[in-house]
Amino acid sequence: CPNQRLCAAGAAPDPAEAAELRARLRSVKHTVLVLSGKGGVGKSTFSALLARGLAARDDTQVALLDIDICGPSVPRMMGLEGEQVHQSGSGWSPVYVEENLGVMSVGFLLSSPDDAVIWRGPKKNGLIKQFLRDVDWGEVDYLIIDTPPGTSDEHLSIVQYLSAAHVDGAVIITTPQEVSLQDVRKEINFCRKVKLPIIGVVENMSGFICPKCKNESQIFPPTTGGAEKMCQNLNISLLGKVPLDPQIGKSCDKGQSFLAEVPESPATLSYRSIIQRIQEYCELQHSQEEKII
Amino acid sequence: MKMLGFSHTVLVLSGKGGVGKSTFSALLARGLAARDDTQVALLDIDICGPSVPRMMGLEGEQVHQSGSGWSPVYVEENLGVMSVGFLLSSPDDAVIWRGPKKNGLIKQFLRDVDWGEVDYLIIDTPPGTSDEHLSIVQYLSAAHVDGAVIITTPQEVSLQDVRKEINFCRKVKLPIIGVVENMSGFICPKCKNESQIFPPTTGGAEKMCQNLNISLLGKVPLDPQIGKSCDKGQSFLAEVPESPATLSYRSIIQSKSENHCVTRPLERQNHQ
Numbered sequence: 409c410p411n412q413r414l415c416a417a418g419a420a421p422d423p424a425e426a427a428e429l430r431a432r433l434r435s436v437k438h439t440v441l442v443l444s445g446k447g448g449v450g451k452s453t454f455s456a457l458l459a460r461g462l463a464a465r466d467d468t469q470v471a472l473l474d475i476d477i478c479g480p481s482v483p484r485m486m487g488l489e490g491e492q493v494h495q496s497g498s499g500w501s502p503v504y505v506e507e508n509l510g511v512m513s514v515g516f517l518l519s520s521p522d523d524a525v526i527w528r529g530p531k532k533n534g535l536i537k538q539f540l541r542d543v544d545w546g547e548v549d550y551l552i553i554d555t556p557p558g559t560s561d562e563h564l565s566i567v568q569y570l571s572a573a574h575v576d577g578a579v580i581i582t583t584p585q586e587v588s589l590q591d592v593r594k595e596i597n598f599c600r601k602v603k604l605p606i607i608g609v610v611e612n613m614s615g616f617i618c619p620k621c622k623n624e625s626q627i628f629p630p631t632t633g634g635a636e637k638m639c640q641n642l643n644i645s646l647l648g649k650v651p652l653d654p655q656i657g658k659s660c661d662k663g664q665s666f667l668a669e670v671p672e673s674p675a676t677l678s679y680r681s682i683i684q685r686i687q688e689y690c691e692l693q694h695s696q697e698e699k700i701i
Numbered sequence: 702m703k704m705l706g707f708s709h710t711v712l713v714l715s716g717k718g719g720v721g722k723s724t725f726s727a728l729l730a731r732g733l734a735a736r737d738d739t740q741v742a743l744l745d746i747d748i749c750g751p752s753v754p755r756m757m758g759l760e761g762e763q764v765h766q767s768g769s770g771w772s773p774v775y776v777e778e779n780l781g782v783m784s785v786g787f788l789l790s791s792p793d794d795a796v797i798w799r800g801p802k803k804n805g806l807i808k809q810f811l812r813d814v815d816w817g818e819v820d821y822l823i824i825d826t827p828p829g830t831s832d833e834h835l836s837i838v839q840y841l842s843a844a845h846v847d848g849a850v851i852i853t854t855p856q857e858v859s860l861q862d863v864r865k866e867i868n869f870c871r872k873v874k875l876p877i878i879g880v881v882e883n884m885s886g887f888i889c890p891k892c893k894n895e896s897q898i899f900p901p902t903t904g905g906a907e908k909m910c911q912n913l914n915i916s917l918l919g920k921v922p923l924d925p926q927i928g929k930s931c932d933k934g935q936s937f938l939a940e941v942p943e944s945p946a947t948l949s950y951r952s953i954i955q956s957k958s959e960n961h962c963v964t965r966p967l968e969r970q971n972h973q
Binding site (some may be wrong): 445446447448449452477478479481484485521522523524525526527528529530532556557558559560561563564583585586587590591593594595597598601616618619620621623625626627628629631632652654657658660661662 | 716717718719720723748749750752755756792793794795796797798799800801803827828829830831832834835854856857858861862864865866868869872887889890891892894896897898899900902903923925928929931932933
């Protein structure tokens with residue numbers, strides 16, 4: 409790979425750090441990364457809903473980690489704007505939405521949500537490492553990690569820091585148009601290079617049904633066959649297609665769960681089905697590993 | 702330094718991804734280049750997700766080197782483009798670089814590309830307030846930058862990131878030309894009912910601009926033809942001249958060039 413020499417100059421943890429990370433992450437059963445090469449396709453929205461969906465069962469302990477340092481959307485979406493992080497002897501305490509759903513984001517470290525975090529790569533990497541090493545998540549069934557768009561510092565770092573732990577895989581989010589798919593193919597490329605398994609692809613903003621006349625419009629037309637065609641070509645699972653619903657944006661802005669607020673929406677049904685497929689994938693991997701052991 | 706050949710420089714920014722920065726940059730460049738006597742340069746500094754080549758119908762093009770530097774790829778005689786996309790063997794190749802290497806390429810784009818005499822340099826950026834943004838501001842500190850156009854969509858989750866970007870501009874003393882609100886409503890082609898697909902729950906860009914005393918350059922509605930034209934590398938303004946979105950874009954491009962860039966029409970003559 410022509411990038412090897414160039415991208416290797418990074419923040420790989422030294423053995424002592426790796427041991428620390430391994431110890432902290434030992435109590436995490438499943439880790440899912442939510443990625444996209446493209447911005448604004450619904451990664452944070454999906455991460456928040458995936459976390460909420462999994463935490464609907466009281467006996468499932470869920471952690472949602474937001475490593476988008478410049479544009480942390482998760483606090484707002486989870487209704488936790490203005491919350492601050494507390495420190496204790498055992499580390500930083502996540503902010504809890506429910507007893508079984510804890511969240512961490514740089515958003516909780518800012519004095520004001522409008523404060524810009526104007527950091528270069530190394531400083532961002534340092535905070536991401538702290539998030540993994542210093543946050544006291546406790547026993548966690550699912551760690552969901554929301555990422556910024558791209559294939560740069562945050563992505564290389566999270567993969568390197570998690571190499572000490574087991575990662576079930578990545579869910580890749582896209583929208584139907586080619587300009588998105590182009591960036592998403594790069595992200596898939598990235599996953600393959602760093603040997604990160606791909607659980608599958610979610611196509612958001614997949615059509616809009618006019619509330620008045622029920623006519624369906626393709627607002628972001630799939631000029632090259634959308635995620636479906638791309639997944640066929642690359643032999644990757646298409647986990648589902650989610651239509652546009654103005655209630656999604658509204659719920660995110662208000663920090664509410666879209667799944668709970670609008671249970672009958674076709675988008676809710678799509679999301680629920682996708683969440684189930686991810687759960688099945690993770691549990692299948694787990695039971696296969698147990699057989700091997 | 703070659704950069705002094707630019708009369709006007711405009712940065713297209715947003716804290717938020719997927720709001721239409723590249724779409725707007727491409728249309729701004731095309732709009733300005735509609736006049737044959739205006740020389741336009743479009744520089745794409747989104748290293749991980751370079752959308753500009755596709756949108757300008759230049760996918761697959763490669764950069765040529767000559768004695769005077771790298772040659773931009775020309776869409777028209779008066780519209781040249783540069784992007785990392787032109788340096789890849791395949792458009793699917795991921796550019797998996799950390800900050801320092803991205804900064805290095807951005808510097809090369811400014812220093813080694815032979816743009817020639819240019820009236821407008823439009824710079825498309827990735828979302829965020831990180832390496833690329835700090836670097837472009839630093840590298841341009843020797844030149845005059847007219848300012849930044851900031852793109853958003855109506856919902857609070859976007860505006861939150863955009864306020865950070867505005868914050869960034871103020872910190873680095875980058876003038877803000879104004880804000881463009883994209884995806885501002887959708888008119889059903891069948892029944893003409895308007896839906897707010899990304900509802901402005903906190904008043905949209907309009908309210909934010911009032912609060913922050915910044916100019917709202919315009920609001921652009923959703924139009925499926927925008928996405929289609931971008932995918933096909935065509936100019937939406939030329940393909941769908943009657944769309945309300947086209948009229949919005951044209952008005953924004955015009956107001957920008959009239960109000961903010963007309964103050965320096967003599968610069969190019971001074972450098973000749």
